Amino acid sequence: MVVVCYHGHSSQQAAAWLAGQGFAAVYSLDGGFTDWQLRHPDRVEA
Numbered sequence: 414m415v416v417v418c419y420h421g422h423s424s425q426q427a428a429a430w431l432a433g434q435g436f437a438a439v440y441s442l443d444g445g446f447t448d449w450q451l452r453h454p455d456r457v458e459a
Contacts, residue, residue, distance in 0.1 A: 414439050421445035
């Protein structure tokens with residue numbers, strides 16, 4: 414499971430909580446959606 418937020422801070426906390434609830438494969442997208450948008454503009458609709 415990949416958890417995403419705008420900047421990557423809240424998703425880290427959410428991913429840690431989910432892992433604590435027993436989810437085995439939980440990840441937070443580093444840099445969040447804003448970084449993803451900068452690195453992969455062709456994959457984001459305007």
